[in-house]
Amino acid sequence: MSRIVVVGGGAAGLELSTLLAKSVRKNDEVLLIEPEIDHYWKPRLHEIAAGTFDSDLDSVCYFTHGATHGYQHYQAAMTNIDRQQKVVNVRKADGTEDTVSYDYLVIAIGAVSNDFNTHGAQAHCMFLDSASQAREAWNQISHVLRAGNDSTINIVGAGATGVELAAELARVSKKLKRYNAACLHINLIEAADRVLPNSPQKMSEKVQEKLTRSDVNVLLNTRIKEVTHDGMQTSDGQFLAANTQFWAAGVKAPDWLNGIGGLAYNRMNQIIVNQDLSSTIDPAIFAIGDCASIPQADGSTVPPRAQAANQAAIHLAKSLSRHLDEQALTPFTFKDGGMVVAVGHHFAVGSFGIAPFAQNERCEGKLVLQGRMIRRIYDTIFRLHQSTVSGVFTVSRLMIAKRLKAVFKPTGI
Numbered sequence: 001m002s003r004i005v006v007v008g009g010g011a012a013g014l015e016l017s018t019l020l021a022k023s024v025r026k027n028d029e030v031l032l033i034e035p036e037i038d039h040y041w042k043p044r045l046h047e048i049a050a051g052t053f054d055s056d057l058d059s060v061c062y063f064t065h066g067a068t069h070g071y072q073h074y075q076a077a078m079t080n081i082d083r084q085q086k087v088v089n090v091r092k093a094d095g096t097e098d099t100v101s102y103d104y105l106v107i108a109i110g111a112v113s114n115d116f117n118t119h120g121a122q123a124h125c126m127f128l129d130s131a132s133q134a135r136e137a138w139n140q141i142s143h144v145l146r147a148g149n150d151s152t153i154n155i156v157g158a159g160a161t162g163v164e165l166a167a168e169l170a171r172v173s174k175k176l177k178r179y180n181a182a183c184l185h186i187n188l189i190e191a192a193d194r195v196l197p198n199s200p201q202k203m204s205e206k207v208q209e210k211l212t213r214s215d216v217n218v219l220l221n222t223r224i225k226e227v228t229h230d231g232m233q234t235s236d237g238q239f240l241a242a243n244t245q246f247w248a249a250g251v252k253a254p255d256w257l258n259g260i261g262g263l264a265y266n267r268m269n270q271i272i273v274n275q276d277l278s279s280t281i282d283p284a285i286f287a288i289g290d291c292a293s294i295p296q297a298d299g300s301t302v303p304p305r306a307q308a309a310n311q312a313a314i315h316l317a318k319s320l321s322r323h324l325d326e327q328a329l330t331p332f333t334f335k336d337g338g339m340v341v342a343v344g345h346h347f348a349v350g351s352f353g354i355a356p357f358a359q360n361e362r363c364e365g366k367l368v369l370q371g372r373m374i375r376r377i378y379d380t381i382f383r384l385h386q387s388t389v390s391g392v393f394t395v396s397r398l399m400i401a402k403r404l405k406a407v408f409k410p411t412g413i
């Protein structure tokens with residue numbers, strides 16, 4: 001009998017725990033260590049922050065989900081790893097400490113925004129790194145909307161998180177105007193010369209066009225030097241006054257992770273793993289998702305994206321189950337199916353195409369499409385995650401329930 005401990009029940013860890021529980025041998029045990037009670041798919045946190053997320057239908061309770069799918073949820077946060085004893089140290093919700101033993105350990109704790117040590121960012125900005133932060137953001141924004149006075153929101157970073165948040169808030173502000181809610185003026189601030197700097201140029205152009213039409217003020221080539229309680233100082237001397245401020249730039253694994261267990265880490269605090277997802281230091285420890293630096297045969301590393309988290313989880317579930325039967329681990333190859341970014345609740349822009357057609361590292365050769373249909377594809381990515389976690393039948397029922405709710409619920413946002 002082996003005990004597999006998965007740390008972090010996000011896009012990667014929840015899928016892995018569910019799939020492992022189905023595929024491991026009868027006597028093997030799967031334990032998920034996760035500090036939250038409910039799972040929210042991270043790419044939808046901007047909807048929680050804008051008050052448009054349906055928590056009833058689109059969240060998963062770890063405890064009941066684990067009980068019905070064959071793994072155990074331990075509500076705690078990992079704080080350390082003792083590789084000699086093969087235990088992880090955890091802090092429980094009540095603040096007490098405990099240790100959990102493992103035969104195999106998979107770390108999938110995700111990433112957080114990178115404020116690049118910008119002065120004042122931690123003190124005066126909100127972050128969208130967890131569901132509780134997103135809920136706190138909505139508390140503040142709903143208060144502003146209700147107060148009725150026009151208000152400015154600064155969002156730093158025009159990657160997927162910043163773009164999706166800006167567009168959703170702009171939509172909510174427009175919708176609520178008819179109820180005399182405050183008008184939100186949104187500044188989306190980006191240091192690079194275009195929004196979505198890691199996407200094809202054409203995709204950036206289409207997204208920026210849509211943001212501008214939604215009255216989002218996009219400020220490019222603008223670097224934030226300091227954040228104060230009432231605004232942001234740029235490095236070229238401008239002051240961008242605001243009532244509410246978000247930091248949505250950069251991605252790194254949390255600082256506390258770097259160094260624990262004596263594993264190998266890179267500059268983004270990510271655990272360096274082999275292509276088979278085992279850590280380069282200890283064959284009993286694996287890492288997947290945003291907290292892992294996963295090499296590929298062509299010398300690149302896997303990008304920190306939901307799609308990559310999903311593919312790595314599916315791969316490791318199969319590979320590790322076979323490994324328990326004495327078979328060798330297999331290398332993970334990320335298949336880039338493109339990228340879709342939601343620009344508001346009913347519109348999305350996506351770049352699609354397979355690698356050989358991409359003409360350079362920014363994949364400029366990819367096909368860029370936009371519109372309501374692409375937004376459906378965006379939703380499908382979430383439904384695929386849900387069906388891995390809960391099964392196709394449950395997802396179909398949820399979709400029907402959602403449609404009915406939309407018909408019977410009074411019109412809102």
Ligand SMILES: Cc1cc2nc3c(=O)[nH]c(=O)nc-3n(C[C@H](O)[C@H](O)[C@H](O)COP(=O)(O)OP(=O)(O)OC[C@H]3O[C@@H](n4cnc5c(N)ncnc54)[C@H](O)[C@@H]3O)c2cc1C
Binds near residue numbers: 161
């Ligand atoms: C607003 C927003 C929009 C995004 N949009 C897109 C998009 O359009 N497309 C895209 O590809 N990607 C998008 N992303 C990125 C995407 O969400 C991540 O790449 C993906 O969630 C990574 O999965 P993960 O499992 O590695 O981490 P996560 O999904 O972040 O899960 C990490 C889990 O670990 C838990 N955890 C943290 N610390 C501990 C600890 N000490 N002990 C135990 N558990 C811990 C957390 O509670 C969480 O449940 C977006 C992200 C955000 C925030």
